[in-house]
Amino acid sequence: MQVIDPVTLDNCADEPIHIPGSIQPHGALLAFDLEGILLGWSANVAQLLQLTPTLNTPLAALALPAEVSQAASECLDSVEDGEAPVTALEVTFGAVRFDCIVHAYHARLIIEFERRDTPSDAVAAFALKAHAAIDRLRRQKSIDALLQLATEQVRAITGFDRVMAYRFHQDDSGDVTAEARRDDLEPYLHRRYPASDIPAQARRLYTINTLRLIADIHYTPSPLVGRAGDVPLDLSHSVLRSVSPIHIEYLQNMGVGASMSVSIVVAGRLWGLLACHHMAPLQVPYSVRMAADVMAQVLASLVQSMEARANALLVEQSAEVRTRLMETLLHQDEPARALLAHAPGVCQSLQAEALIVTEYGKLVVHGDIDPELAARMVASLPAHGQDMVERSAVGDWPEALRPALAPWAGLLALRFDPATDGWLLALRREQIHTIRWAGRPDKVIRTGPMGPRLTPRGSFDEWRQMVRERAVPWAAAERLAASQLLGEMHRASVAKHVETDRARAQLLAMLGHDLRGPLHSINMAATVLQHGGAASTMSTRIQASSTRMERLISQVLDMSRINGGLGLGLTRGPVDLVPLLHDLLDEARTAHPELRIDASMPAALVAEVDGDRLVQVVSNLVSNARHHGDHGEPIELMLDERDGKVLLEVRNTAPAIPAGLLPTLYSPLKHASVGNVRNRGGLGLGLHIAQEIVQQHGGEIVYRYAASQVVFAVTLPRA
Known part of the structure; x- marks a missing residue:
């Protein structure tokens, strides 16, 4: 047959x-x-x-x-x-x-x-x-x-x-x-x-x-x-x-x-x-x-x-x-937020309409895209192998995700850091358009002397077809731009990993050194007590040393949670910030009697926050002001509500922070902080953790210099 x-x-x-x-x-x-x-x-x-x-x-x-x-x-x-x-x-x-x-x-x-x-x-x-x-x-x-x-x-x-x-x-x-x-x-x-x-x-x-x-x-x-x-x-x-x-x-x-x-x-x-x-x-x-x-x-x-x-x-x-993105990435500890700062330029370069950036499990978006859908898009990417994933139609996506995609259809995903599961996703919308075909584009099978064959179209009358669930395909120039961007981001990631390894080694060395002092003080106090020394003096020393140790260890644990993508585990609830801050300032004045703190606060201001974490932010800002401010000059704290948001400022008289240090101001283990003679026990983690706490509250922390004063302003949503 x-x-x-x-x-x-x-x-x-x-x-x-x-x-x-x-x-x-x-x-x-x-x-x-x-x-x-x-x-x-x-x-x-x-x-x-x-x-x-x-x-x-x-x-x-x-x-x-x-x-x-x-x-x-x-x-x-x-x-x-x-x-x-x-x-x-x-x-x-x-x-x-x-x-x-x-x-x-x-x-x-x-x-x-x-x-x-x-x-x-x-x-x-x-x-x-x-x-x-x-x-x-x-x-x-x-x-x-x-x-x-x-x-x-x-x-x-x-x-x-x-x-x-x-x-x-x-x-x-x-x-x-x-x-x-x-x-x-x-x-x-x-x-x-x-x-x-x-x-x-x-x-x-x-x-x-x-x-x-x-x-x-x-x-x-x-x-x-x-x-x-x-x-x-x-x-x-x-x-x-x-x-x-x-x-x-x-x-x-x-x-x-x-x-x-x-x-x-x-x-x-x-x-x-x-x-x-x-x-x-x-x-x-x-x-x-x-x-x-x-x-x-x-x-x-x-x-x-x-x-x-x-x-x-x-x-x-x-x-x-x-170039601009790399300058930011090399001085920014969070590539996701650095990429988001340059999102309009990246979108123009890739001819994309939205961006998703994820790393360490954290996800940020630029454009009109639902974060839940963005998370599902990230989850649809391959776990291993491909560093660039291209999709131009709804049919290219996993079947389970297709019903939820609208209005998105095109994807160009770049795995810029496999070690941290870092991805940049560029998205394109579905382009619903009508194609005016010169005749129906199908061919017909007919049987002739040489057997069955496809015959050309017999009609060239206009035939319209509505095309859905497709995006504009990614052109060669856009794929090239994406490939070059991916290469630069790979290099930035490698550089950051090298810097992280160096910082980790430095941290362990400093932590061992800084914990040795408090432990030695506690050991000496215990010896004195054992031989009948003054109990009140020794208990004060033990308390101060143990508090310092607790602070150092807490900062290291917080940084580990941040770098591990675990977050800080905020527990929010309605908190009246005024008594909370009064208690904090009273503790600071008791610990440092020579310190003058001027506070300007309303009678009450309730916000949906994690009170303990917010105290951690303000404590760090006051501590920085005490260590780096001019001696004898007061620290000013202001709390107010503006446009439905909480505004908190901490000011101290001091020279402006040098411009060269501003790109790394919130970076951990900064050279300017580690070993600072005015803050010998500091690891340079305080502002890094404070920024993370504020951002996880949906707010921002900003530095500025005004009228011979260093100002750190924290803005938080009330709800």
């Missing part, structure tokens, strides 16, 4: 269109090996050229015009790796004028004679028009204007009824972005053609042979005979190559009588196409076609330059964003 392969677009893509075994009959073809021995010819050679070829006849023995023999010899002399470029000349056989095109490909010399009825002077006039058109093309400022002018100029020099400019998408479908046409023809502007209209092997030929003419789609092919009829002759670069019957049927369905296509190849990729249609047969002279081809090459060069300028601008902007 015979097994028939399923009919798919692959069947169409497998059609060997580069070796059709025949040519279009408005010309004739001779094929030789690289020794100049005749291997094959088109069956119409006798009719068009009045020659009677014989297999294995040497080139010199054929009755060809001298200039043709000369061009063929020069072509053979220039062959490298079995190929030689095209040479074209005008010849006559009897009273008939031909364009003769000579080239070598796959170790075969191919000479084509294409009949031409247009006089030479008319062809020259067309060439002058093309030269003027190229000058106008160079003056265009945008790609759309460039394509529109190109369609008008190609139509003017070739005489086609319709010239369309296609611009291909990443999925190889193409939009008609410009059109010049006869007034009575239906416009195809802004319609889309599916990728299947140009199969893969046709796309390859469009790239290597940038111009192809079908002078009359109702032609009867002239077969190749001789050995060329037995061993397929590769006609990839032939101007007379016969075309696929499927493509002929496609053109007939469009009501086209003649067709020409001119490729726009940018950086080796089929970027676009100038498609020319005529409602009746039309033979365009070879030199006029070459003028159109040159215009397309100029067009491709201009497109490449415009895209390169746009990409260079994007690269420059992305580099500026990365």
Whole structure:
């Protein structure tokens, strides 16, 4: 039983269109090996050229015009790796004028004679028009204007009824972005053609042979005979190559009588196409076609330059964003908040509409996205392996998450720190839009003499399709910007890990040193008590030393919880802040009788806070003011309510904090704090923990210098 392969677009893509075994009959073809021995010819050679070829006849023995023999010899002399470029000349056989095109490909010399009825002077006039058109093309400022002018100029020099400019998408479908046409023809502007209209092997030929003419789609092919009829002759670069019957049927369905296509190849990729249609047969002279081809090459060069300028601008902007971001990351202990500070620039660089940043289990968002959905998006990322994850449609996401995604569809996720599970997620919204297809893009399976096959579309009436659940795909320039950003963030993460390891070693050394002092004091006090020393003095010393030890250990534990992503475990409740702060200030005055603290507070101020943690913040700020303020000058504390928020300020008279220290002001283990002669027991953790407490309350802590005073202002939501 015979097994028939399923009919798919692959069947169409497998059609060997580069070796059709025949040519279009408005010309004739001779094929030789690289020794100049005749291997094959088109069956119409006798009719068009009045020659009677014989297999294995040497080139010199054929009755060809001298200039043709000369061009063929020069072509053979220039062959490298079995190929030689095209040479074209005008010849006559009897009273008939031909364009003769000579080239070598796959170790075969191919000479084509294409009949031409247009006089030479008319062809020259067309060439002058093309030269003027190229000058106008160079003056265009945008790609759309460039394509529109190109369609008008190609139509003017070739005489086609319709010239369309296609611009291909990443999925190889193409939009008609410009059109010049006869007034009575239906416009195809802004319609889309599916990728299947140009199969893969046709796309390859469009790239290597940038111009192809079908002078009359109702032609009867002239077969190749001789050995060329037995061993397929590769006609990839032939101007007379016969075309696929499927493509002929496609053109007939469009009501086209003649067709020409001119490729726009940018950086080796089929970027676009100038498609020319005529409602009746039309033979365009070879030199006029070459003028159109040159215009397309100029067009491709201009497109490449415009895209390169746009990409260079994007690269420059992305580099500026990365530079600013890296400066912040290297001085900021929380990459998530550092990234959030530069979120607008990162969004512009990646052409994203929202950002999610997560590290140590903490998550921050920029843009209109629900934090709960953001957390589920992060959870959908792979635990290991990929450092960059790309999604462009709802269908690319895990199935369980899809119902909750709206309005988001696109994702570009960067794992910038695997050790801390650090991710940056750039998001794009679903783009609901209507595609105006030139006919329903499906193909139909029909059974013919060669069995079942896909047939081209029979209708090109506009067919509209609503596209949902897809985002704008991530372009190559955006993926490059993301890759560069990821590399910089990786380096910043490594640098921070090195710094953390150094700080951890320093912390352990300092902690051992600083705990040794209080322990020694407690040990000495216990010895004195054992021998009947003054109990009150010794108990005071024991209490002070143990309090200092408790403070050091608490700070280290708090920092460990913060770095481990555990948070500080806030327990919020309604707290009247006024008596809470009065008690704290009384303790400070008792411990330091020489200290003067001026407080300005309302009679009562209730807020939803963790009272113990807030006392920790204020205690740290007062302690800093005592250690770093000018001796003899008072510390000022102010508590008030403004715009529904709690405002707390601690001021002390002192020189301004040096500008060089401000980027690391809230960093742990700062060099300026560790070993400070005015705060020998400090580890430089106080402001770091205070900031974390305030931020976990949804507030902020800000430093400023005003009227010879150092000011730390804390703002908290009341509820």
